[in-house]
Amino acid sequence: MKNHLLEIDSVQKTFDNKNILSDVYLKCETKDIIGLLGRNGSGKSTLLKIIFGITYADFKFVRIDGNVKAKTKDLLDEISYLSQDNSIPNVFSVKKAIQLSVPKERILEFCADEIIVTMLEKKVSHLSGGELRYLEIKIILNNSSKFVLLDEPYNGLSPLMVEKVNELVFENSKTKGIIISDHNYENVIKVSNKLVLLKEGKAHHLLCKEELVDKGYLKEGML
Template sequence: MSKLHVDSVTKSFDEKKLLKNIYISCETGKVVGLLGRNGTGKSILLKIIFGIVKGDSQFIRVDDKVLQHQIDRKGRISYLPQYSFLPKGIKIKKLISLFCTQENSDKLFKLELIKPFLNETSGNLSGGEKKIIEVLLIIFSDSKFILLDEPFNALSPKIISEIQKIIKEQLKEKGIIISDHRFQEVLDISDEVYMLSDGYLKQIKDLKELQQNNYLPKSI
């Protein structure tokens, strides 16, 4: 078992303290859900963990390796951003070979979810189809820990269900932190769920606690 340990993360913009002494951890074999309203800092937190944004303070470690630079994340942490990252003009089957190891490429080629797109380029795909490819490339990357920022956006319930199954299958070797506004899907797949509000993380057990913390209306 491997463990991702994130501690003492703070981040301010101008006079606003967005993240205040954040602690979160994830182990291989588990999914950790991250919920919160727009602007609370969920994406910033994931970017700090991945190393593309610097916190005012931070301590991030995978097992016994303290991650101080972007290169330290290689083979340890992969990140799905909200924006599309697929290069244009390259067929999906070629991208899979570029992004993934031979073993993981072979697994992806066998997935029914991706077979219709293998001979297409990203320029010929819809937003939802691109999202499917991007989510799968990151999930099957050669990293112990996967950070997914809005992976269900623009996807149908059927496709979301398929991706949830794939995530669960990959947990044999990986730990996953997932943030998405589709809270029910996050609750369904997560072993632990946290809500980011007013700069702090609070563990959430169910819908009732989300209502009590004003993330959801009381009528749901």
Template sequence: MSILHIDSITKSFGEKKILQDVYLSCETGKIASILGRNGCGKSTLFQIIFGKVKSDTQYIKFNDIILKNQFDRKNRIAYLPQYSFLPKNVKIENLIKLFCNEENFQKLIDSILIKPIINTTPNKISGGELRLLEVLLIIYSSAEFILLDEPFHSLSPKIVSIVKDLIKEQSQFKGFIISDHLYQDVLDISDEVYLLSDSYLKPIKDLTELKRFRACLKIKLEKVIWRLSL
């Protein structure tokens, strides 16, 4: 088992504090979700954990190794951003080789989700197909910890259901931190739930706590009662 320890993350843009003393821990075999309204800092937090954005303060450790730069994250943390990140003119089969080891490469090229587009390039597929490809590349990458920012965006309900099953399957070997506005789908697969609000990250243990922050989420509570009551 590996552990990703995230502590003392603070980030400000000018005089506006986005993140304050954020603490989060994730281990392989677990799925953690981060809820929060638009603009609360979820994407910024992901980018700091991945090493793409510099925070004001931070302490991030993979097992006993302190991660100081993005190179330290290689094969340890993979990040799916909200925006498209793949080169548009590279054959999809070659992209899979770049992201995946031999075993996972074979899984993806044999997948019914990828087979129809395996011989084309990202600029020749639809937006939904592109998002699915990006999600699968990150999920099946060599990293032990996977950060997924809006993984279900642009995906049909049927594909979202498939992707949820794949995340659960891969979580046997990896740790996941997920944020998406399809709250119910995120909660369905989460072992731990956090709310990012007013720059602080708060663990949510039960429905009572979620009710206290319902204005922050702007969602109908009945949609999440079932998951938090388990």
């Protein structure tokens, strides 16, 4: 299987004359699980939305395998994005949501999952917050895109569900590059193989998790 490379370069973003991102560079290859960390308001969601193309940047370059992708529509087949909000319409049954999102030949395998099995007869509107998050994550990781951006995937998940999500992320990283942003830093550190800290508009590419303390994101003893 061919490996792919996503590069985001020179990202500049201001909101109301305030610099949110300045000259951010990020690189994600197939098999990367990049943990994107940063304090509240540091610009993590903004950066993910800019990469996906749903928030305009004042300036940016997005390249996939060396080819510049100037238009959002050029990225639709290449990058998937899990937003902080529910993305599956509430009117659907779980089965319908799966049928509409998962290729036919993969539905059986998709539904064999011990957590998915328990929700198959339900409506999306009747799922708990954690069940819905799991379904969304599994659907997004199952599509054919080369890169996946996960914004706060652990939100509302119990510890066992977090473990299941980490298994999904790990399994899918064999064929995709994944960027994961969440305040559950312990799990981000656990699942990722690279760490990037957003601080004062800059992306810091960390060599080890201890730099999270050195750079003031965590306090001594929190690791």
